[in-house]
Amino acid sequence: MSTENQEQSPDLKTRVQELIDTMINPAVAGHGGYVELIDVQDSRVYLQMGGGCQGCGAADITLKAGIERLLKEELPEIVEVLDTTDHASGSNPYYAAGKA
Amino acid sequence: MARLLLLLPTRTYRTEAFVDAARKLGVDLVCASERPSTLEELSPDSLLTLDFNDPDSATKTVAEWARRRPLDAVVGVDDLTATAAAAIAERLGLRANPVAAVAAARNKYEMRQCLAAAGVPVPRFRRIALSEDPFTAARGVGFPCVLKPLALSASRGVIRANTVDQFIAAFRRIAAILRRDDVTVSGDAAAFLLAEQYIPGLEVALEGLLEAGALRTLALFDKPDPLEGPFFEETIYVTPSRLPDSVQHRISAVAADACAALGLTEGPVHAELRVNDDGPWVIEVAARSIGGLCSRALRFGTGMSLEELILRHALGWPIDSLVRERRPAGVMMIPIPRAGRLGAVHGHERASGVEGIEEVAITAHIGQELVPLPEGWQYLGFIFARADTPDGVEKALREAHAHLRFEIT
Numbered sequence: 001m002s003t004e005n006q007e008q009s010p011d012l013k014t015r016v017q018e019l020i021d022t023m024i025n026p027a028v029a030g031h032g033g034y035v036e037l038i039d040v041q042d043s044r045v046y047l048q049m050g051g052g053c054q055g056c057g058a059a060d061i062t063l064k065a066g067i068e069r070l071l072k073e074e075l076p077e078i079v080e081v082l083d084t085t086d087h088a089s090g091s092n093p094y095y096a097a098g099k100a
Numbered sequence: 101m102a103r104l105l106l107l108l109p110t111r112t113y114r115t116e117a118f119v120d121a122a123r124k125l126g127v128d129l130v131c132a133s134e135r136p137s138t139l140e141e142l143s144p145d146s147l148l149t150l151d152f153n154d155p156d157s158a159t160k161t162v163a164e165w166a167r168r169r170p171l172d173a174v175v176g177v178d179d180l181t182a183t184a185a186a187a188i189a190e191r192l193g194l195r196a197n198p199v200a201a202v203a204a205a206r207n208k209y210e211m212r213q214c215l216a217a218a219g220v221p222v223p224r225f226r227r228i229a230l231s232e233d234p235f236t237a238a239r240g241v242g243f244p245c246v247l248k249p250l251a252l253s254a255s256r257g258v259i260r261a262n263t264v265d266q267f268i269a270a271f272r273r274i275a276a277i278l279r280r281d282d283v284t285v286s287g288d289a290a291a292f293l294l295a296e297q298y299i300p301g302l303e304v305a306l307e308g309l310l311e312a313g314a315l316r317t318l319a320l321f322d323k324p325d326p327l328e329g330p331f332f333e334e335t336i337y338v339t340p341s342r343l344p345d346s347v348q349h350r351i352s353a354v355a356a357d358a359c360a361a362l363g364l365t366e367g368p369v370h371a372e373l374r375v376n377d378d379g380p381w382v383i384e385v386a387a388r389s390i391g392g393l394c395s396r397a398l399r400f401g402t403g404m405s406l407e408e409l410i411l412r413h414a415l416g417w418p419i420d421s422l423v424r425e426r427r428p429a430g431v432m433m434i435p436i437p438r439a440g441r442l443g444a445v446h447g448h449e450r451a452s453g454v455e456g457i458e459e460v461a462i463t464a465h466i467g468q469e470l471v472p473l474p475e476g477w478q479y480l481g482f483i484f485a486r487a488d489t490p491d492g493v494e495k496a497l498r499e500a501h502a503h504l505r506f507e508i509t
Contacts, residue, residue, distance in 0.1 A: 023142060024139070027139050027141075028139070029138075030138045031138050055465050057110055057111045057112060057115060058110045058133060060115045061108055061119065061131040061133065061137060061147070062138065062139060064119050064122075064123060065130065065131040065139075065143065065146040066138075066139030066143050066147060067139070069145070070139065070142055070143055088461070088462055088465075090465050091465055091466050092465075093465060095110040095111050095135075096111065096465065096478075097111055097112065097113045097115075097463055097478075
């Protein structure tokens with residue numbers, strides 16, 4: 001396995017988890033949502049969104065203009081934040097998409 | 101880095117495609133919605149709350165915000181945001197349509213007036229106050245006719261009436277729709293409806309891009325399912341159109357005339373026209389791109405999405421090609437067959453396995469309350485296909501849809 005593909009050092013993953021716990025989840029809890037850190041690989045953060053975030057019409061806004069922005073500001077080495085959520089299985093999205 | 105403001109209603113289907121396009125372009129993305137994001141206080145440089153129904157207020161908010169964070173483009177992703185986006189862009193001196201033109205396109209009565217005055221073929225029409233007696237109002241229209249709200253989209257509230265009794269029933273039904281909690285129209289749009297001549301014929305949808313007033317047709321979709329009422333449910337779109345080239349050119353020319361009559365000059369256009377022996381008739385012209393997830397049926401040049409094309413245009417960036425891929429493509433908006441709650445979806449795997457099917461996206465979630473037309477505005481999902489011929493695309497879409505079964509209780 002090349003160095004590039006090796007798992008990120010625990011430090012970055014730990015710091016991402018701390019930010020999720022202290023900043024992001026307390027905020028998205030306001031809409032009944034939560035964010036779970038799946039992994040950090042090659043400075044890419046893999047997340048899953050649950051509760052009101054899963055299937056929410058605004059989930060991409062939360063992810064790209066909110067979570068990714070916040071994580072990159074605090075941890076500039078992060079390249080990208082990727083959503084691995086199965087949004088189609090969300091059963092209680094805060095905003096259900098619908099307007100054409 | 102260029103900074104882009106996207107106006108994204110919280111319930112639009114369009115968010116993922118536009119956010120993804122912005123990410124690919126590497127712009128500094130700012131998202132505005134009509135309700136606050138849970139992260140707005142933590143991320144004020146990229147999240148905004150704007151009242152899309154009040155373009156003046158939205159413009160003031162953004163102008164103040166942009167003093168420290170200059171914007172390079174503003175894009176509204178749908179009907180709800182088009183006028184606010186134009187107003188904000190105009191205030192900031194960015195590429196946009198005139199606000200009055202977008203506002204006229206948002207109001208079906210104003211649109212009909214503009215088009216008729218310019219000699220663009222439109223159905224005969226009449227605006228009727230909801231305070232009028234429907235029986236009396238029905239005496240002033242010819243039959244068959246179509247009644248519709250002035251400012252809703254996705255065929256919501258559009259009802260054909262062949263008789264006075266049907267007119268009265270449709271009138272009352274539209275009035276009730278406009279009183280629903282999930283309808284956010286105001287002013288004339290809440291106080292009037294439009295009654296217009298029913299135009300028989302084939303229906304097509306034109307997707308276009310305006311550049312300095314010139315309309316470029318990006319795709320022309322056939323709508324092979326008959327749209328004869330009483331409701332006008334969108335289902336299958338297939339491109340390229342199978343109409344003769346001469347008819348397609350005429351459709352593009354009439355759509356361009358319609359844009360010019362409205363004063364639209366920049367950005368995406370979605371137009372719907374009927375075609376019969378008298379030629380094309382304009383039913384709708386909207387200053388936005390195609391709705392739902394339908395844009396996934398379109399690719400340009402070497403694979404550019406419609407949203408990337410729109411963002412590049414708004415930013416004034418080069419666009420390699422406005423030519424759609426050669427391979428025929430299509431989408432089926434899966435209609436809601438009846439009211440109820442979605443319990444389960446069966447047949448997804450078999451539908452996905454039909455030759456030519458690229459994706460079956462079920463967007464309704466289990467447990468969701470489903471409201472069919474004319475009161476509703478959502479779809480169960482979308483099916484996408486590509487094939488060697490337009491007929492092959494249509495066949496694949498119908499076959500895939502036949503495999504799907506929705507439990508609604």
